[in-house]
Amino acid sequence: MDLLIDVNIALDICAKRQPFYTSARDALALCQQQGGKLWLYTGSVQTLEYNLYSTLRRDQEANETQLSKRQLHAKCLALLATFAADKQWLAALAGEGNVFAADDPEDEQLIRALDRFAPGTIKLLTRDEPLLEAHPNKTLSPEAFIEQSLQNPSTPKFEFIDLKTQQNAIRPQLEQNIHRVLHHGTYIMGKEVDLLEAKLAAYTGAKHCITVASGTEALLISLMALGIGAGDEVITTPFTFVATAEVIVLLGAKPVFVDIEPDTCNIDARLIEAKITERTKAIMPVSLYGQPADMDEINAIAAKYNLPVIEDAAQSFGATYKGKKSCHLSTIGCTSFFPSKPLGCYGDGGAIFTDDDAIYHACREIRIHGQSRRYYHTRVGVGGRMDTLQCAIVLAKLERFDWEVEQRIALGQRYNQLMDEAGIQRVQQRDDRTSVFAQYTVLVEQRSEVEARFKEAGIPTAVHYPVPLNEQPAYQHLCCADCTPIAKDRARRVMSLPMGADLTQAQQFSVYQTLQKL
Amino acid sequence: MQVEAIYHQGRLEFILPVKLRSGRIPLVVQVPDEAVIKDTPYQPQPTYQLPPEVLALALVMEEKLDQIRNAPLPNDADLPSLTAKQLERIEAFSLRDEIRSWN
Ligand SMILES: Cc1ncc(COP(=O)(O)O)c(C=O)c1O
Numbered sequence: 001m002d003l004l005i006d007v008n009i010a011l012d013i014c015a016k017r018q019p020f021y022t023s024a025r026d027a028l029a030l031c032q033q034q035g036g037k038l039w040l041y042t043g044s045v046q047t048l049e050y051n052l053y054s055t056l057r058r059d060q061e062a063n064e065t066q067l068s069k070r071q072l073h074a075k076c077l078a079l080l081a082t083f084a085a086d087k088q089w090l091a092a093l094a095g096e097g098n099v100f101a102a103d104d105p106e107d108e109q110l111i112r113a114l115d116r117f118a119p120g121t122i123k124l125l126t127r128d129e130p131l132l133e134a135h136p137n138k139t140l141s142p143e144a145f146i147e148q149s150l151q152n153p154s155t156p157k158f159e160f161i162d163l164k165t166q167q168n169a170i171r172p173q174l175e176q177n178i179h180r181v182l183h184h185g186t187y188i189m190g191k192e193v194d195l196l197e198a199k200l201a202a203y204t205g206a207k208h209c210i211t212v213a214s215g216t217e218a219l220l221i222s223l224m225a226l227g228i229g230a231g232d233e234v235i236t237t238p239f240t241f242v243a244t245a246e247v248i249v250l251l252g253a254k255p256v257f258v259d260i261e262p263d264t265c266n267i268d269a270r271l272i273e274a275k276i277t278e279r280t281k282a283i284m285p286v287s288l289y290g291q292p293a294d295m296d297e298i299n300a301i302a303a304k305y306n307l308p309v310i311e312d313a314a315q316s317f318g319a320t321y322k323g324k325k326s327c328h329l330s331t332i333g334c335t336s337f338f339p340s341k342p343l344g345c346y347g348d349g350g351a352i353f354t355d356d357d358a359i360y361h362a363c364r365e366i367r368i369h370g371q372s373r374r375y376y377h378t379r380v381g382v383g384g385r386m387d388t389l390q391c392a393i394v395l396a397k398l399e400r401f402d403w404e405v406e407q408r409i410a411l412g413q414r415y416n417q418l419m420d421e422a423g424i425q426r427v428q429q430r431d432d433r434t435s436v437f438a439q440y441t442v443l444v445e446q447r448s449e450v451e452a453r454f455k456e457a458g459i460p461t462a463v464h465y466p467v468p469l470n471e472q473p474a475y476q477h478l479c480c481a482d483c484t485p486i487a488k489d490r491a492r493r494v495m496s497l498p499m500g501a502d503l504t505q506a507q508q509f510s511v512y513q514t515l516q517k518l
Numbered sequence: 519m520q521v522e523a524i525y526h527q528g529r530l531e532f533i534l535p536v537k538l539r540s541g542r543i544p545l546v547v548q549v550p551d552e553a554v555i556k557d558t559p560y561q562p563q564p565t566y567q568l569p570p571e572v573l574a575l576a577l578v579m580e581e582k583l584d585q586i587r588n589a590p591l592p593n594d595a596d597l598p599s600l601t602a603k604q605l606e607r608i609e610a611f612s613l614r615d616e617i618r619s620w621n
Contacts, residue, residue, distance in 0.1 A: 014583065019563040026568055029576035033569075050611035068594035073604070078586045146566050 001154050002037040003028070004090060004114060006126035007047050007106075009142065010040070014079040015055045020127060020142075027125060027142035030149050032086075035156030037168060039122070040084055043092030043109050052076045088168055090116075091175055107131055114138050158498060158507060160460040161340045165502035166404075170396050177392035190388030196395050197351075203398075204328040206353035208360035211386040212367055215314040215336025216243040218350035220250065221384055222310050222332045223282070225362035228253050232281040236312075237267040238468040238479065239487040240286040244312050245469045249478075253281070257470045259484035263428040265441070265494070266293035268486075273301050283309045287316030287326055289427055289464070289496075290342060290408075291435035295321050295329040302330075310334060314350070315438035317343045318405040322432050327353040337386075337394055342408065342436040343401055345390040404501035405436055411503055412437040418512040427494075439464050439496040442515070447495055450518060457514045462496045525549075 005028070012020040013028070028038055040048075053076045060067055067075070090113055097108035107128070114122055124139045126132060132139050140148070167174065181190060193211055201209035212218045228234065230252035236244055238257040245255040256275050261268045267285045283302050285293040292311070302309045309330035313319075316326040317335045327333030335341075337349035352363050362379070365372055370381030412435060419426045425443040429435045441464065444450045454461045468487040470479040481488065497511050522533045530547070568576070600608075 013579075016583075016587070022565075023563060025576050025580060026566065026572065029572050029579060030568065033572045033575055046607065047611075050607050053608060054612060054615070067591065068597075069600055069608075070594050070597040071591045073600060074597055075586070075591060078589075079583060082582050082586055143564055146568075150566065150568075 001031065001034075001120075001149075002039060002117065002122040003031045003125040003140075003145070004039045004041060004110060004122055005087070006110065006124055006128060006131070007044050007051060008127055009125050010044075010048055010080075010083060011052055011055055012127075014052050014076075014083050015059060017055070023142035023146060024125075024127075027145045030146055031125075034149060034154050036154070038087045039090045040087045041090050041092060041110055041113060044106060047106060048080055049076060052080060089172065111135055111138055158459050158510075159500075160462060160496075160498050161500045162498075162502045163339060163344070163500075166397070166400070166500075169502075170400055173396040173399060174393060177396045178389060181389050181392045187388050188385060190391070192388050192391040192395060193386065196391040196398075199395070199398060200351055201353070204325040204333070204353050206328040206333065207355040208353065208357075210352045210360065210363045210367060211391060212350045212352060212363075213384045213386055214348040215312075215334060215338060215341075215350040216247060217367075217382065217384040218314075218334035218336070218352045219243060219284075219310065219312060220247040221363050221366045221382065222334055222352055222359075223247055223251055223253070224366050224381070225359050226282060226308055226310075226332075228281045231279060233277060233279040234282045234284050235272055235275050235280060236284040237286050237288070237487070238470040238484050239265055239465065239490060240288060240312065240469065241314065241465065242469060242472070243314070244284060244286055245475055245478075248284075249475070254279075255469070255475070255478055256280070257468075257479040257484055257487075259486050260490065262486050262490070264291060264293070264430065265289065265427055265490055266291065267298075269294040269297035269301070272298065273304075276301070276305055276307075280305065280307060283307055284312055285309070285330075286312040286314075287319060289435060289441055290316045290319055290438035291427075291429055292316060292319055292321040292326050292329060292433050299330055308332065314338070315341065316436055317341065318401065318408075318436040320434045326436075327351075328355075331356060332359060337390065342404070342438050343394060343397060345386075345393045345397075347387075347390050349386045349390040349394065351386075407501040408437045408499070409434055411499065411501075411508060412440060414505070414508060415440050415497070415499075415512075418508070419515075422512065422516050424515055437499050440499040441494050441496045443490070443493040444495050444518075445493065447493060450495060450515075453518060454514055457510070459511055459514055460498060463494060464496050465491060465494075467491055523547075 009024045011017065012024040031038060053073060056072050056076055060072065092109060096112040097105060099105045099109070102108035110124055114124060123145070124131070125142060125145060126139050127141050132141060181187065181192060184190060197209040197211055201207065212221055223234070228251055232253040233256045234248045234253055235256045235258055236248070237260055239260045248255045258267055258271045258275055260266060266288050272283060283298055285295070285298050287293060295311070299309055311327065311330050311333040313326045313333045314336035319326040321329050327335055331354065333353040335351050337343060337345040339346060354360055365379060366381040367384045368381060369383060370377045370379035372378045416426065419442060427441045451461055468484060468491050469475045470484060471481045498507065521536055523530045524533065
């Protein structure tokens with residue numbers, strides 16, 4: 001459970017006010033130790049500052065110490081800055097509380113701010129008796145919190161991907177970026193769109209970046225820009241998220257499925273050439289689970305037959321292949337900013353990357369209904385823009401992204417070590433590339449039993465993907481199910497474990513212990 | 519000795535001026551029953567048996583703030599002077615305390 005800290009508790013701690021100090025201090029420590037977050041309300045900043053000032057002044061009168069007003073004030077600010085350093089700031093929102101009609105406007109706002117959180121996940125920690133009496137379900141005294149937590153220790157929910165910790169870490173930047181968009185009001189194609197495109201292009205090293213409405217839209221627009229349509233064939237993998245093949249079929253073309261490598265689960269480059277026909281118009285490898293496929297080999301085959309290569313990098317933004325960034329490994333790279341992706345937004349979003357000027361211009365036009373200028377449509381397009389708010393959110397997340405990639409790689413390697421020690425089969429990574437571990441995936445027999453064990457232990461798992469695309473009812477007529485035996489086998493055995501930059505080593509170890517007990 | 523005093527806004531004010539030695543002086547105060555809001559006999563704060571890791575965390579926080587509490591402060595003259603706005607706020611907040619004590 002999280003706690004919103006009322007001013008009186010903050011003052012008890014900063015001014016070490018006895019007899020209240022010890023319980024207040026211990027309640028905060030207990031909350032943190034049980035995985036809760038401690039929140040301070042931005043609307044209380046001045047109350048904190050000037051009430052602490054007067055508390056310190058009273059103490060000094062009682063103790064007969066002689067500090068000047070300025071010294072007292074300096075001390076007060078230093079104490080508050082240190083106290084606030086490991087707390088979360090909760091923004092004061094207009095409309096929370098009938099500010100001037102309430103007996104105590106600040107209390108009214110504090111109480112109402114709690115309603116932003118899921119029920120029961122936060123309480124106001126206070127020793128204000130009238131508040132405790134008026135809101136018994138929303139408030140707790142330090143003593144009540146300690147008693148309750150000692151009796152029923154709360155354990156934080158084990159998330160498959162922990163987006164909450166990330167959000168808490170970047171909240172000030174996120175809120176600033178979102179509010180800027182609210183105020184400038186250019187919700188479509190605002191300046192954040194250009195800024196994000198420039199930053200993402202620079203990050204990947206690609207000459208151009210075009211943000212679009214989703215990862216699926218990125219693939220669709222790319223195929224449209226290449227002029228792929230009825231009767232054409234696109235070579236790809238059956239062991240992927242459905243969007244990869246869906247966009248091909250939507251355009252009237254045919255996905256030609258090539259089996260995967262048994263160890264990486266990526267498309268097997270050695271099997272591609274045999275599938276090329278005069279109708280082949282593109283090769284679309286997927287950087288599955290966050291690791292690029294054998295792009296040199298794939299690019300070489302494509303060059304031989306003069307074909308473009310589209311990397312479906314929906315899961316691999318941030319990964320590298322022989323020192324180059326994913327999304328900049330072939331003719332076109334497409335990524336997704338779906339919330340759970342390594343770089344995600346808070347809705348749908350995606351991006352296309354290319355060095356090719358003609359493809360860039362085509363993608364930009366197709367993204368906005370094929371228009372070359374307002375209301376002049378030179379080609380058929382789609383409504384495929386990424387909105388300004390989502391771009392503003394990715395911009396906030398980018399600031400932490402390098403750290404997150406490092407964390408993901410380190411956690412992936414630690415998982416590898418633990419799995420290898422325990423003799424658990426896993427997806428392998430090649431030495432000449434990095435994976436950002438969009439998923440950390442192991443191979444198990446009797447998967448449903450293993451899943452049940454994890455469920456019992458309160459650890460979420462997922463399957464990416466249980467049925468290869470050539471066995472899906474909507475696609476099975478496009479390729480015989482038995483043509484890709486490795487994909488078939490892997491679909492039966494893969495299981496993804498909790499992963500994300502904020503996964504703790506303790507959580508990782510409990511995953512390992514659950515696997516070991518099988 | 520016994521002296522009469524008035525309790526007002528958290529302070530005791532002597533009716534007749536009394537000169538006291540400086541420092542803390544423990545007093546015994548008689549409070550009329552009707553002035554007490556409710557039955558609030560003095561209760562010592564409860565103590566809890568906290569897990570050692572919680573206590574360790576609590577002490578880390580305490581240590582950080584103690585360092586600031588005990589750090590020598592710069593000379594008054596070396597600090598920026600309080601602005602008119604800050605002084606106004608100090609006054610405003612004591613006024614707020616006063617308004618609250620009316621109820
Ligand atoms: C491999 C792959 N391709 C395409 C997509 C589609 O991305 P989006 O969900 O942003 O449309 C996804 C996302 O789930 C994916 O994993």
